[in-house]
Amino acid sequence: SLRLWPAGPPESQQPFFQFFVNDYVISDLRWNSKIPSSEWLLAALGKRIGHVVLPAGTFKLQLMGLVHAAILLLALFIFLSALRNRAWWLRLICGLFLVLIWADLEYVQQFSTAYMDAGAVVALGLVFSLAVRCLLVAGTWPWAVGFAAAGCFMIATKTQHQTALPGLIVFCLLASFRQSSKRNRAAWLAGPVLMIVTSICMLARTPADVRTPPAFSVVFMKLAPMSPDPRTVLAHFRMPENEFLKYVGHYWYEPIVPNNDEAFKVRIRALVSPSALMSFYLHNPATMMKVLLTDLHEAGQDITLHKYG
Numbered sequence: 001s002l003r004l005w006p007a008g009p010p011e012s013q014q015p016f017f018q019f020f021v022n023d024y025v026i027s028d029l030r031w032n033s034k035i036p037s038s039e040w041l042l043a044a045l046g047k048r049i050g051h052v053v054l055p056a057g058t059f060k061l062q063l064m065g066l067v068h069a070a071i072l073l074l075a076l077f078i079f080l081s082a083l084r085n086r087a088w089w090l091r092l093i094c095g096l097f098l099v100l101i102w103a104d105l106e107y108v109q110q111f112s113t114a115y116m117d118a119g120a121v122v123a124l125g126l127v128f129s130l131a132v133r134c135l136l137v138a139g140t141w142p143w144a145v146g147f148a149a150a151g152c153f154m155i156a157t158k159t160q161h162q163t164a165l166p167g168l169i170v171f172c173l174l175a176s177f178r179q180s181s182k183r184n185r186a187a188w189l190a191g192p193v194l195m196i197v198t199s200i201c202m203l204a205r206t207p208a209d210v211r212t213p214p215a216f217s218v219v220f221m222k223l224a225p226m227s228p229d230p231r232t233v234l235a236h237f238r239m240p241e242n243e244f245l246k247y248v249g250h251y252w253y254e255p256i257v258p259n260n261d262e263a264f265k266v267r268i269r270a271l272v273s274p275s276a277l278m279s280f281y282l283h284n285p286a287t288m289m290k291v292l293l294t295d296l297h298e299a300g301q302d303i304t305l306h307k308y309g
Contacts, residue, residue, distance in 0.1 A: 024059040036205040038156035039119040071122040079129035116158040123154035141187035148191035213252040215272035
């Protein structure tokens with residue numbers, strides 16, 4: 001809907017172009033992923049800035065880095081101002097942690113992108129700094145509104161980020177108990193309502209087909225292979241062995257999987273529902289921990305300072 005398309009020859013102007021393209025043109029071509037994200041607001045702001053600082057009809061992805069960095073700087077300012085009257089050793093330790101975290105390219109290298117995770121990272125920084133400010137200084141209603149806005153933006157960047165909703169709600173409830181003013185308390189109690197509505201809208205607007213590949217992969221690439229007996233996993237999700245056992249160890253986009261069959265997609269989404277997954281994890285905590293530790297081990301290898309020289 002922003003009509004931004006990679007600059008270059010016509011053959012490169014396809015929906016699935018190469019990643020990290022910096023130069024764009026504003027054209028009549030449109031591509032809609034149909035996946036809702038609040039990151040669109042930052043992209044629109046970047047495009048507005050581009051109208052002022054760039055030649056007409058052009059856009060550079062570096063402007064997204066500018067927008068993301070500005071939000072992060074705001075978050076750091078709020079955080080450091082909240083510590084201004086604290087003990088010198090506390091300010092020193094927090095400052096060292098900030099340098100340690102944000103000097104890691106694992107986090108900041110994606111700021112110059114339109115990826116949804118970049119917006120979520122800076123929104124998380126804003127949510128954290130506002131929470132610290134409310135705990136250490138004051139949680140008056142303007143800060144409650146700011147926390148709710150940042151929380152709504154964070155969970156709206158990507159459907160997967162709805163998992164942050166319980167923690168945000170709990171903090172709002174705890175913060176409301178600390179307020180003596182009715183107006184301040186009402187502002188904090190309004191936060192969970194806004195975030196729940198945001199979450200519902202995100203889930204309602206996200207195409208059902210987006211959930212199919214992860215629903216398939218979590219069963220056949222993780223739960224079944226990591227379980228002592230894959231057949232028990234299939235039984236839990238009511239998947240007949242003669243039909244589904246052959247998919248164990250395979251991901252969604254392999255030729256063996258009928259991923260173009262609409263009936264098969266609908267069936268996968270029905271069988272691997274959120275309630276079925278929750279029930280499996282509750283009844284199989286050992287497998288759940290194995291999946292969690294494996295994910296942390298695989299992802300944790302990329303989070304390192306010395307990797308970048």
